[in-house]
Amino acid sequence: MRREPPRSPADYAPLAFPALMLIVFFVVPFSIMIAVSFFKRDPAGFYKPDFVFDNYARFLSAFFGEVLGFSLMLAVTVAACCIVVAFPFTYLLTKRPRRVQTVWLVGLLSVLSLSEVIIGFAWSTLFSRTAGITNLFVAVGLMSEPVALLPTFGAVLTGMVYQALPYTILVLYPALVRLDPTMTEAARTLGASPMRAFFNVVVPALRNTIVATLIMVFVFALGSYLLPQILGRPRHWTLSVLITDQAIYQSNMPFAAAMAVFLVLISLSLVGLTLLVGRRENAA
């Protein structure tokens, strides 16, 4: 059956339900949130309709600048760590037999689907004094007594890399699994070692994929809202944590909404950048 343009209004019928649901429950809530970001805070309830820029003006404070700077720095670090580990790993994985790949993909999906609550709890256990990894170090004689490794910046970083690593591998997987194997074969025939073929052929060929993945993982890491709370101190809180905190505990919806709008703008411009990078790769 060929695809045809819809002729009668009845042809549009299947679109009605999805369109209605997406507009009422996604476009409208989103618009309300943008509207609320211009509202005034009402200590008695949620907010009062108004049109003020106060909520955005608060971005200019030193505190907000610090949180923003920290969030961006943390997300960049997480993305860089993930790419460095995931890229060679995914490349090697695509060279394994299908069965091996399938087992790994099931495992990666299982970890990726885990709740942030569970990831946070699991790492807080692994970093704890009584049940943590340092007990192992004591047992093999590396340390004299077990210590708690949290709350620290290292704990937050480890937890977030753990959360983002399966995501990174799964984003890289399609590009690497479709990579033309004759390219590396040619390099090998000409006498390059596997290591050299990887760094001089595979990495440059997928430069744009790497950049696009880096941005995707960066946006993903920006969304982490529980791990900094469970594994870090308040000074390790990110923009996402702050939004939750303002909305729920400080009952300041307008300020939370303004920060959320800001976060949308950052994420959207970055996602737009990935699309641009992707387009250039397709054109080349």
Added chain:
Amino acid sequence: MNALRRLYFLAVALFLAAPLLVVAGVSVNEKQDLTFPPRGFSLAWYAQIFTDPEWRAALFHSLTLAVCSAALAVLIALPLAWFLWRRIAPWANVFQVLGLAPFILPPVITALGFLSFWATLGLFGQFFTAIVSHAIFFVTLPLVTLSLGFASIDRSLVEAAATMGADDRTVARTVVLPLILPYLISGYAFAFVLSLNEYIIAYMTIGFTTETLPIKIFNALRYGYTPTMASVSVFFVAVAALVFGSIARFGDIRRLLGALSSEDS
């Protein structure tokens, strides 16, 4: 070289498995202590999930939420994916973008949107609001798997049925539906597992009135440690592994992911 690769794979596997192994270990402690290696052996904390009224209620809420919201997500995605496959209507792609957007943006944003929406309507805290919110948030997954399913249909099959006199409805029921069923099931399964694990949207819609399992774990975490958290976490890992394992067993998970992630980026 081979040894080096093995070592590398082992290191990644260890990193991914270590926290889960420790959690599995502490979940079988005999006493209510956070110790590893575990002292004694007891499965009592697993029984707690089903016998303790609070944990059982949270489990029940989570399962209801996941079953219903994944079904609603599929109901939204199926006609949309079918329309995009059957008709040439470029502007309808707007809805595809809307279906993908909630998943790409940081979840806090979508959660906050739902919070302000339900609060404005005065429905804040009612259980069905979480079902609708999750369905919209996870509609991306069945949408992507179903689009992939439709793309894989050989159009000449459909044409043959139409030439033999089958109308659109008959074609959809007897030819198209059986062909996309595996994709429909995987889409449902992805949405189900992720809804089960989702915290922030559930928390911002019904967190003040109802506890789902992730909310219950987080609330319990703030007041200290109970081994039931560990057993519930193991339960979650087992459910995810079981669902994705079945998809791999009965379908082609490599193909599903090869396309899933490229659609995502």
